[in-house]
Amino acid sequence: MTNETTARRLFEPTTLGALELPNRMVMAPMTRNRATFEGVPLPLMAEYYGQRATAGLIVGEASTPSPFGFTYPEIAGLYDDEQVEGWRAVADAVHAGGGRLVLQIEHGGRIGHPDNNPGGHLPQAPSAVRLPGGIHTPTGHQEAPVPVEMTAADLERTRGEFVAAARNALRAGADGVEVHAANGYLLNQFLSSSTNRRTDAYGGSAANKIRFVVEVVEAVAAEVGAERTGLRISPWNTGNGIDVSDGDEVFPALLDAVSHLGLAYLHIARALPGEPLFGKLRGRWTGPLVANPELGEELPIPADGGLAKGVELLEAGADLIAFGRAFLANPDLVERYRTGAPLNPVREDRSMYGRGPEAYTDYPFLAS
Template identity: 50%
Template sequence: MPNALWTPIAVGDIPLPHRLAMAPMTRDRSTPEGVPTELNAEYYVQRASNALIISEGTQPSPDGQGYLLTPGIHSDEQIAGWRKVTDAVHTAGGRLVIQLMHAGRIAHPGNTPHGRQPVAPSAVRPAGTMFTASGPQEMPEPRALSTGQVAATVEDFRRAAAAAVAAGADGVEIHAANGYLVHQFLATNTNHRTDRYGGSLANRIRFAVEVATAVADEIGPGRTGIRLSPGNPTNDIEESDTRELYPALVRALAPLGLAYLHILHLGDEEGLDVLRGLWPTALLLNRAGADIPTRAQDIADGRADAITVGAMALANPDLVERVRSGAPLNTPDRTTFYGGDAKGYTDYPVHIP
């Protein structure tokens, strides 16, 4: 394994002992009120040897929830629940940032305590179904946010960032990828707006830049990361101008001095190299589907400063130790990824030499 993987690095204000980090993964195991539990704390503390844990997507407001049993970070009870998680991770020597994820139109009213219609940049219904307590249901047409409501949503992110720090998190990651709200503002098929948040490329990136600016102002840029997924069609996203959009967005974000940019990379090597050249601070790379040696080579080659892994970290609580020693990896059980109890969550075996 390349030595570069095991060298320390500072990601903004967060010192990391090495460069193998855990990617955010929705697990749907919080309470119906969005409060993290002792079981959630156990799950994260098992994985505290990762250089950095990026938490599952966490709604910054009640309207930000899309799925069943996802955590929030906008109420006192949620802050207290996250405090149990962060205290446990820190006691184990780990570092954790909370990913702020507003699902936007990828939602169903039946999955939320308030039962309201989802919100989005425009009233464009997503294709596909959403799992609910009563089974899969078509996602409804969302309600388009007014210009004033867009500004209020930016403030929701600001308050959620402050709440995350109050809960003991080392920082936050803004989820601007995978077809959720921030990504919906970027994409031409989901953003049909005619105000200052729609139409031109400069207008479509505005919401992402305003969210990042607000969060960085609130908790400091050294505690703020952002995740992008250029060209990702997940959740019915169509990007007609990826090669122009993402360099423009990264150029607009660069002056903020954020701790890191986290890219879910789907294979456009030239596009990745362009973004790497434009980004002034740490770049975390999730090369989907690649093995650890391939991902580590990105560090050695200068494409990334650290790497993140998802399913491998899910299935191997001692992933760092296994990679260091060359031990075999557990196989992820995809039937237990979402919802349920400890099975497929905290019961994966650790390797005993």
């Protein structure tokens, strides 16, 4: 049973860095593949995000800072002017609805394929370790290529691309950015022994594994302001071939290394409140903590959209709760939770990753 007293905290206003939020419900980033192949957000994305502007904060879906960073076909980018203009329409729609938007910057690292990006680039990663299980491409499921191990020059270029993407996000009208170091993508790959087998200053010890992530976060915060910069991590997510066995050492070290920056927030994806590491991270992080409940990857999700698990996270020390698929299926999720109204179920088909409005902008609002 949900603790109603704790649940009411979701509707209290709060502050994240430079942002004043009307409630503590965050729309989690969810890639929906509605950009062009070149990474330009389509007009339908502006409608989708505008519908959900009552969230306390919207974290826009992962956007690549680089032609080398594309993961799957038709994801958004943040490295050229046309992409910026596409995101500007999204930001305008969210602001018109009274909302707040930060854009997530994600480089895929080894999660990519030459068929999935306009330049036909091989993916780049900390080490030349292939993604297990293959990858989706425009022509179907293919074996993932062996990524190119990043050189010192590649690391320097990629840091600069993250900085430029952050600058582009604010140029597009976003209220801030989220550096994505979670869920098996490039920055998370540096943090894991299964994907980082380097013997230089960026591999081996925990201090070395976190080095590139720290450098990126520091550079982004210096460019757009720490008060407009968030960081996302996923200490327990083993998806995409990530080994989390040394997480008890790596993630506290990472937080210790960036805590002095005064970031707007830390966002823990697929959070497990009962794990000792959650308490350790909460104790180390003195700023606002956004936590995303672990609901698994399968459908259906719980009928309450993860509300009960979100309340558990609030009781364990989180300040805000990020809901993903519940916001996908319920553009008015805040009002539904406020009034106790039933939720729309998430449709159990692949149209959520298609080009059209189906399972995207056509979920119904509560009857007025």
